[in-house]
Structures are given as C-alpha cells and as structure tokens.
Amino acid sequence: MTCFELAELVTAYLDGALDERSETLLVVHLDGCPACRTLLDQHRQTIRLLGPAAPTAASTTTLAPAYREALLTAFRDAPR
Amino acid sequence: MARDVPLPPDDELVERLRGGDEAAFGLVLDRWSPSMLRLARSFVSTNATAEEVVQDAWLAVIQGIARFEGRASLKTWVFRILVNTAKARGTKESRALPFSSLLPEDEWPAVDPSRFQRAGDPHPGHWNPGQQPQPWMLPETAALNTEVRAVLVEALTALPDRHRIVVTLRDVEGYSSDEVCDMLNISPGNQRVILHRARAAVRTRLESYFTSAAAQHQDAP
Helix, strand or coil: CCHHHHHHHHHHHHCCCCCHHHHHHHHHHHHHCHHHHHHHHHHHHHHHHHCCCHHHHHCCCCCCHHHHHHHHHHHHHCCC | CHHHCCCCCHHHHHHHHHCCCHHHHHHHHHHHHHHHHHHHHHHCCCHHHHHHHHHHHHHHHHHHHHHCCCCCCHHHHHHHHHHHHHHHHHHHCCCCCCCCCCCHHHCCCCCCHHHECCCCCCCCCCECCCCCCCCCCCCCCHHHCHHHHHHHHHHHHHCCHHHHHHHHHHHHCCCCHHHHHHHHCCCHHHHHHHHHHHHHHHHHHHHHHHHHHHHHHHHCC
C-alpha cells in the first residue's frame, strides 16, 4: 500500500469498514510510516474539533422569537 | 447558553412531552433548533425557508410524539423528521440533493496528488520529501479557540451541500453511520465516500491554518 492509497482509506479504516486484508496492509504501512501516522492523527483531530463544542458554539443561529412563541402555543394547544 | 445543562434522559423527556410539560418542550426546542436550522439551510435556498422547515418539523414532532416508539433516540427521531421535511421542501424548490448516487464532486483525491512521488520517482505513491503532513501545534483549548472555530465554520460553509450535510450529521451532531444512512436514504459506501471527501477538505483547511500559525510563531521575536 502506498501513502497515496492510504490517504483514501482513512475514513473507512476509522469506521472499521475495511476488509481484513486492506486493514492489515494499512496497519503495516502505518507502522513504518510516520507521515501517514500524522495524517491519520490529523483526521482524528479534525473529527474531534468538528465535535459538538466547536462550530455550533461559533454560530448565532437561533429560532426567531415569533416562531418560538408560535411553537410553544402549538405545543400548549395540542390535543392529548 | 442552555448547552451546558444536560437534557433529562429520553424516557423522562418523552413522558414529560407527552404530558404537555411546556418547560421540557422549551428545553429541546432551544437546544436542537440551532443545529436544525443549519442543517435545514443546506437543503433549501434561503434562511427564511429553513426557518419554515424547522417550524414545520417541530409541528410534526408535536403531533407525532404520542407515536414515538423509542427505537431510535428522541433526537435522532426529531432530526429524521427535520431531514424529511427539508428534503420535501428542497424538492418543491427543484433543489433536490441526490444522495442515491455519487457525483464528480465526491471523487477528488483526499490529498493533493502533487504531494506524492510520481511514477519514475524512487518511491511512487509515497510522500514527496518536504510534503509530508507535519504534526499540528494544537493548544489544549483548541476546541474553544475562536480562530480555530472560525476556520472550521469557513471550511464547512465552503463544502458542497451534500458533503456539509453528511459531515455535519456524522461529526458535528455525532450520529452513527447507520443513523445517517437511514436519515438520508444513502448507502453506507456512498456515505463514507462523501464523508471522507468532506473530512479531507476540512483537514486540508486546518492544515494550512496550523502551518501558517506555526510559521508566524517562528517569526515572532
């Protein structure tokens, strides 16, 4: 397996979706290739940084108060 | 704002919602609406339409909560309703996003091919000397770092809609592969191709940010 090929398989590897042979080839490659270990690590860091705390908190998107009120009213008036 | 307070467990939440507990409804409404608005915006053409989609989805939740069976989590169920509402609205706007097949935008290499050695070089397909990824100087508080957050938001905004939807559901909202395939009606293989492309684009953006941040750090007296 080359570094170029490994770079395309990172997500499948992290999802546990590789067949046994590809996974073995990938793990063996990683063992001998610090640059690809860094690439894999950066994918993990990317996933962690994307996680709930990051972009969500940066955005100010909220439901307009009028919609919020209308929904609370709809909830109050719903038949149950 | 309300993000820090943990929501009650699903069974308690569902019971309170069914019993007409307005405080419980306000809690989930405020907690989930921002993500729902951002997600809906990827399916429809304007912010105003996205707001209508989110409102329609919540109305469907109010009407349907009695029928919620608890096979998925409450949040997954609510988001599935949102995705269905948003998809239907997108179709009406002739803006249907095809998830059943792959598009050319899904099939670019994850890393710029020029960073690898070519046929004829000593190690074809391996990193070019000097082009290997360098470890990132990630501060402990990077997740809270305003600049990093801005880079992430920018990277997500620049993605094609389908890519943003998949990576948002998987990595920002934390849904499993199975849940995302179910919500979007997409095959696991295609979902993974799109997710990989989206993550690779975000990684590339972060890489150039961390590289220039490290260079600035070195230049500093």
